[in-house]
Amino acid sequence: MNRRAFIGTMAALLYGSGCAGRIERTTATVDVTGLWEGSALAAVGHGTLQLRLEQEGSEVQGSIRNYGAMSACATGDGPLEGTVAGDVFSFKQTNSPVIGEMKVTSDQMSGVGSGHCGLFQLTLRRVNTSSSPAPKP
Numbered sequence: 001m002n003r004r005a006f007i008g009t010m011a012a013l014l015y016g017s018g019c020a021g022r023i024e025r026t027t028a029t030v031d032v033t034g035l036w037e038g039s040a041l042a043a044v045g046h047g048t049l050q051l052r053l054e055q056e057g058s059e060v061q062g063s064i065r066n067y068g069a070m071s072a073c074a075t076g077d078g079p080l081e082g083t084v085a086g087d088v089f090s091f092k093q094t095n096s097p098v099i100g101e102m103k104v105t106s107d108q109m110s111g112v113g114s115g116h117c118g119l120f121q122l123t124l125r126r127v128n129t130s131s132s133p134a135p136k137p
Contacts, residue, residue, distance in 0.1 A: 028058040028084040030104040038124030040066070044117045051080070051091075051124065058084050064093050 036051040053062040060082040082091030089109060092099045100122055102111030107126035112119055 027086065028055070030084060030087050030089075031055055032060060032084060032089050032104060032109070034126045034130060035128040036109065036124040036126050038122065040113065040120045040122055042117050042120035049122065049124065053082075055084060060084060060089065060091065064091075064098070 032053045033055045034053060036053065038049055040047050040049045048067040050065040050067075051062055053060050060080075062080050062082075063078065064080045065077045078093050078095040080091050080093045082089060084090075084104070087104050088101060089104050089111075090099075090101045093115075096115065098113060098115040100111060100113030102109040102122055102124070108124070110121075110123045113122050114120070
C-alpha cells in the first residue's frame, strides 16, 4: 500500500470512529423516568436527595428535593431540567446553582454534583418507574 492510500485509510478510520463515538454519546440509551432517592455526600455532611424525573427523548424535566445537611448547599426544593446522552444524565436545578452528572445503570445512578457547598458525591436508586406520585394507602 502506498503512503497516500495508507494515510487516507487511517484518516477514514479515525474520522469514522470519532463520529461513531459522538453519536453514541448524544443518543439516550437509558430512560430515567421515575422517582429516584439516595444520598448526597459533601464536606459539610450528608443528606438525602429525591429526584422526580420525566424523560422524553433525551430531554428530562422534573423536580429535586434536598433533606439534611445538604439542604444548605442548595435553594432547597425546586424544578430541574436535564439531558440524557448515552448512559449519562446531566441536570441543573433551575432555581439554584446546583448541577450534576451521573452515570445510569438500570435502576441506579451515581456521580457528582456541585452547589453552594462545592462538590458532592451522589448515589441514587429508582424507587418507582412512574414520575407521578405514588397513590396514598
